[in-house]
Amino acid sequence: MPTPESIRNQVQQLTEDLISLSLCNHQNFPSIRDTAGHTKEIGFSHDNDLSIVLKNLPYKEIYDELERVEAYNLKMIDGALIQMSYRFINGDLSSHRLAFYPSPNLEEYQNNPEIYENDEMYADIIKKNVVPFPLRFDYDSREGVTVELDHPLSHLTLGQYANCRIPVSSPLTPLTFISFILRNFYNTAYLEFCEKIRQFNDAFPETILGEERNVIHIQVPNRKFA
Amino acid sequence: MSEMKTPIPIYDAILVDEAQDFPPAFLRLCYELLNDEKRLVYAYDELQVLNSQSMPSPEELFGKKPDGTPRVRFSTPQIGKPKQDIILEKCYRNSRPVLATAHALGFGIYRKSDPEIGTGLVQIFDQKSLWLDVGYVAIDGDLDDGCEVTLARTEESSPNFLEAHSSIDDLIQFHCFGSQQEQDEWVANAIADNLEKEEFLPDDIIVINPDPLSTRKVVGPIRASLFERNINTHLAGVDTSPDVFSNAEMDSVTFTGIYRAKGNEAGMVYIINAQDCYSSFGNLATVRNQLFTAITRSKAWVRVLGFGNEMEKLVEEFNQVRENNFQLKFTYPTSEQRKNMNIINRDMTDEEKRRIKRGKHELIGLIEDLESGKIFVEDLGRDQVKRLREYLNKEGE
Numbered sequence: 001m002p003t004p005e006s007i008r009n010q011v012q013q014l015t016e017d018l019i020s021l022s023l024c025n026h027q028n029f030p031s032i033r034d035t036a037g038h039t040k041e042i043g044f045s046h047d048n049d050l051s052i053v054l055k056n057l058p059y060k061e062i063y064d065e066l067e068r069v070e071a072y073n074l075k076m077i078d079g080a081l082i083q084m085s086y087r088f089i090n091g092d093l094s095s096h097r098l099a100f101y102p103s104p105n106l107e108e109y110q111n112n113p114e115i116y117e118n119d120e121m122y123a124d125i126i127k128k129n130v131v132p133f134p135l136r137f138d139y140d141s142r143e144g145v146t147v148e149l150d151h152p153l154s155h156l157t158l159g160q161y162a163n164c165r166i167p168v169s170s171p172l173t174p175l176t177f178i179s180f181i182l183r184n185f186y187n188t189a190y191l192e193f194c195e196k197i198r199q200f201n202d203a204f205p206e207t208i209l210g211e212e213r214n215v216i217h218i219q220v221p222n223r224k225f226a
Numbered sequence: 227m228s229e230m231k232t233p234i235p236i237y238d239a240i241l242v243d244e245a246q247d248f249p250p251a252f253l254r255l256c257y258e259l260l261n262d263e264k265r266l267v268y269a270y271d272e273l274q275v276l277n278s279q280s281m282p283s284p285e286e287l288f289g290k291k292p293d294g295t296p297r298v299r300f301s302t303p304q305i306g307k308p309k310q311d312i313i314l315e316k317c318y319r320n321s322r323p324v325l326a327t328a329h330a331l332g333f334g335i336y337r338k339s340d341p342e343i344g345t346g347l348v349q350i351f352d353q354k355s356l357w358l359d360v361g362y363v364a365i366d367g368d369l370d371d372g373c374e375v376t377l378a379r380t381e382e383s384s385p386n387f388l389e390a391h392s393s394i395d396d397l398i399q400f401h402c403f404g405s406q407q408e409q410d411e412w413v414a415n416a417i418a419d420n421l422e423k424e425e426f427l428p429d430d431i432i433v434i435n436p437d438p439l440s441t442r443k444v445v446g447p448i449r450a451s452l453f454e455r456n457i458n459t460h461l462a463g464v465d466t467s468p469d470v471f472s473n474a475e476m477d478s479v480t481f482t483g484i485y486r487a488k489g490n491e492a493g494m495v496y497i498i499n500a501q502d503c504y505s506s507f508g509n510l511a512t513v514r515n516q517l518f519t520a521i522t523r524s525k526a527w528v529r530v531l532g533f534g535n536e537m538e539k540l541v542e543e544f545n546q547v548r549e550n551n552f553q554l555k556f557t558y559p560t561s562e563q564r565k566n567m568n569i570i571n572r573d574m575t576d577e578e579k580r581r582i583k584r585g586k587h588e589l590i591g592l593i594e595d596l597e598s599g600k601i602f603v604e605d606l607g608r609d610q611v612k613r614l615r616e617y618l619n620k621e622g623e
Binding site: 015016017019020021022025026027028029077 | 453
């Protein structure tokens with residue numbers, strides 16, 4: 001069962017590894033804070049007010065604001081922003097929010113990797129048929145929030161659709177989340193570098209409920225690396 | 227521009243900075259977009275042409291009127307009238323040792339002589355007066371073709387306060403390491419010391435990698451090492467906003483490739499992998515210009531770092547600059563030598579490079595076969611030999 005410190009360390013080490021592999025251009029240090037009620041919050045700089053993500057604004061405006069205030073753990077080479085926050089109460093995971101905000105402007109690395117081998121000044125081509133969209137893995141075990149099937153404890157929201165809550169079998173560790181993002185959205189880099197990213201052995205226990213297994217859902221592997 | 231039948235003047239005045247980076251057609255476009263007063267001001271640095279295409283004269287740039295006369299010609303300066311061609315001789319950013327080093331390496335003043343040309347120089351002003359214009363005086367010898375000359379910067383052109391704050395050895399340093407890792411470790415330690423012990427702010431430091439193609443990859447390990455030490459860094463220029471060189475909070479050290487570094491400056495400049503600037507087949511002037519540009523980003527201190535054989539040679543060149551007290555002592559190339567220089571050291575396309583390599587290889591093979599008697603001149607066909615002989619004789623004139 002991961003502890004708050006081990007989660008923070010995972011984020012720190014993953015950040016270091018991604019920097020050294022030249023997959024991110026800017027990053028912030030992960031933070032761990034003690035708050036009231038035996039709570040520990042793991043987060044990133046400027047995460048105190050993320051209310052803009054809830055507003056009914058065009059995605060570009062939301063992205064631009066997050067980018068402007070540097071509210072992220074990582075800014076990837078194509079401008080995508082990655083946010084990872086965890087809350088532990090009494091040593092147990094209470095909630096997490098793992099978000100991926102691709103840049104609406106820049107080319108996705110996966111579709112045109114060689115552009116990023118050259119100086120960025122010339123990387124102005126936008127692949128027309130790819131649609132960058134934000135996604136979020138949420139976990140919330142608070143009383144009254146979860147509803148079996150309609151609002152699963154752990155779920156995936158795609159494209160900020162309000163009622164998109166695809167059931168997920170358990171909370172995600174930072175490594176599981178980052179691996180998912182790399183494999184699917186930075187596949188070329190993933191294939192080249194997956195050996196160089198440090199592994200972690202821990203995983204969260206399953207939280208998926210009966211009915212949720214009867215619909216399409218996401219199975220998080222319990223073994224080390226996806 | 228060829229499609230524009232009647233250009234509509236929309237601007238009263240246009241100011242172009244870093245004009246050496248624009249194709250001449252762009253400046254012509256600006257000219258067309260101006261009203262009759264044609265108030266165009268373009269500022270450029272001859273030596274920062276990273277693709278080695280020299281800035282054409284205004285006569286060339288703006289072409290001719292229907293009657294054949296140039297549309298733009300700068301008149302000789304007259305008293306009471308504003309000058310049209312102004313050269314800024316005083317440098318307010320770089321100190322004398324730093325700027326002289328940049329010039330020495332950019333031109334190849336102390337570079338080992340190329341037997342094909344008879345001088346080590348990579349490129350040089352055709353117009354000798356330009357040296358005076360950019361702030362040098364001939365303190366010995368003659369500034370003339372074939373003559374030995376010693377050029378030095380003056381107190382006027384390089385104010386002393388820019389260098390008085392530090393010893394020369396602190397102002398500019400060259401280091402050759404045994405490997406990439408050694409270099410990377412040194413830089414990370416140096417930056418950590420700057421921030422933790424020497425009162426630098428992250429915003430005061432930039433790290434430049436001259437080769438644009440490798441920048442992203444090579445800076446990774448250094449940045450990771452600094453992150454481990456709680457020092458934040460960023461790679462400039464990938465933002466959607468190209469205006470942002472430092473980050474908003476200025477709490478992050480800037481890493482950058484050479485193109486994004488242009489126009490920016492910092493107190494402490496680290497240049498990594500400088501061995502890439504020593505030499506490059508088909509690219510010599512460009513890589514020397516990259517080094518010039520990188521060094522001249524510094525407002526105070528410069529650390530030029532690299533590893534390997536070519537870095538050793540670069541350090542040797544710098545040592546000569548230092549031994550000559552940051553003066554440029556050399557024999558001014560003759561017009562013939564300058565012509566050769568411009569051909570041999572020109573920037574080549576990839577296609578040209580391939581052709582040259584192939585041609586040289588085949589020619590050497592042919593010569594060896596002939597000399598060893600494996601084949602005879604008579605075997606090559608009388609017409610071909612005649613053509614070749616005529617061509618070589620013509621070139622030799």
